[in-house]
Amino acid sequence: MIVQAQIPIWIDCDPGQDDIVAITLAAYNPHLNLVGVSTVHGNATLDYTTRNALRFLTALNKMDVPVYPGSSKSLQGNIDGAPEVHGKTGLNGSKLLPEPMYAAKDHSDFFPALKRQIEKFKGQLCIAAIAPMTNIALFFRKYPELKKQIRFLTIMGGGFDLFNRNGVAEFNIFDDSQAAQEVLEDDILAQHILLAPLDTTSTVRATAEIRNKVLASQSVAKASNFRALMYELVHFFYLKVKERKGPDYAGPSVHDPVAIASLLETCGFEKELDCKYIRRAIDVVIDGKEDGATKMLSDKVHPERAVKILIDLNREKFWKVILNAYVEADKNAYINGVDRQKLIEEYRP
Ligand code: RIB
Ligand code: CA
Numbered sequence: 001m002i003v004q005a006q007i008p009i010w011i012d013c014d015p016g017q018d019d020i021v022a023i024t025l026a027a028y029n030p031h032l033n034l035v036g037v038s039t040v041h042g043n044a045t046l047d048y049t050t051r052n053a054l055r056f057l058t059a060l061n062k063m064d065v066p067v068y069p070g071s072s073k074s075l076q077g078n079i080d081g082a083p084e085v086h087g088k089t090g091l092n093g094s095k096l097l098p099e100p101m102y103a104a105k106d107h108s109d110f111f112p113a114l115k116r117q118i119e120k121f122k123g124q125l126c127i128a129a130i131a132p133m134t135n136i137a138l139f140f141r142k143y144p145e146l147k148k149q150i151r152f153l154t155i156m157g158g159g160f161d162l163f164n165r166n167g168v169a170e171f172n173i174f175d176d177s178q179a180a181q182e183v184l185e186d187d188i189l190a191q192h193i194l195l196a197p198l199d200t201t202s203t204v205r206a207t208a209e210i211r212n213k214v215l216a217s218q219s220v221a222k223a224s225n226f227r228a229l230m231y232e233l234v235h236f237f238y239l240k241v242k243e244r245k246g247p248d249y250a251g252p253s254v255h256d257p258v259a260i261a262s263l264l265e266t267c268g269f270e271k272e273l274d275c276k277y278i279r280r281a282i283d284v285v286i287d288g289k290e291d292g293a294t295k296m297l298s299d300k301v302h303p304e305r306a307v308k309i310l311i312d313l314n315r316e317k318f319w320k321v322i323l324n325a326y327v328e329a330d331k332n333a334y335i336n337g338v339d340r341q342k343l344i345e346e347y348r349p
Pocket of ligand 1: 042131
């Protein structure tokens with residue numbers, strides 16, 4: 001049997017209760033090799049998203065994955081945040097989140113490090129953009145020649161009939177619409193883009209049944225520290241969104257890992273995910289009342305910059321892939337070797 005090499009992946013994120021599900025998948029799916037993480041403003045300020053990435057990678061026992069702080073604000077100088085969904089820190093909900101066991105890299109080495117990885121993997125490196133795309137836009141402004149040297153740029157973002165910001169936009173696009181326009185309307189990057197829009201990611205919900213499978217125990221007290229952490233974070237996410245959605249809310253959409261699942265299936269792995277795509281060019285509206293809106297063009301308009309848009313996947317198989325990664329993470333998690341009371345006593349927001 002030919003064993004396919006792992007997919008090297010770099011994640012640009014704003015952890016975020018759904019970002020950490022994506023990080024777990026990238027860190028513990030057997031077909032992925034997580035070579036780097038960069039952080040950006042978004043669900044919380046850059047200080048928090050960077051601290052959250054370091055804390056969570058510590059919890060996962062993946063302190064070998066370097067974390068590079070990126071942009072603290074959008075190209076237009078805005079800082080938005082989503083405390084109503086993710087909490088003030090961007091990753092509230094559990095006192096089992098440890099202090100980081102390692103430091104972030106220097107911001108000044110972020111772009112050179114990503115450039116080194118792209119050149120090292122000779123066209124095979126995949127980038128996952130699961131946050132506002134400020135870092136991505138600035139990186140390819142600096143190194144335009146590297147646009148054609150990545151394999152895929154898998155993005156969680158955009159909304160065509162579903163929105164969660166501004167009435168007409170999705171958060172990652174809205175939070176830096178200028179950056180999103182530079183990336184999504186670029187005819188070289190377009191050849192490499194897989195886009196998981198809100199219309200599709202919002203159908204993937206962490207229902208009570210899924211949340212119980214995350215816990216995999218009769219109670220939080222009896223679960224491992226890792227599973228208790230993941231359960232408490234997703235439960236917090238559920239309660240925050242339920243406050244606004246009402247009592248019969250099925251469960252929070254875990255948007256970001258859908259972009260990683262789409263990449264896996266596109267690269268020939270986890271084929272049971274059965275991802276369905278259409279190819280269309282997208283216009284991003286910047287400024288004005290429709291700031292951040294993403295307009296899908298007809299298939300005859302700007303075919304040179306059409307991107308692959310994920311329109312469906314097998315949700316049951318998606319959760320199987322996610323929960324398989326949790327099994328592997330649970331075997332290796334650093335926090336499973338730490339006394340729970342100690343984690344709780346040492347917890348700082
Ligand atoms: O709209 C969903 C996106 O916004 C996700 O990336 C979530 O983490 C938030 O950043
Ligand atoms: Ca995110």
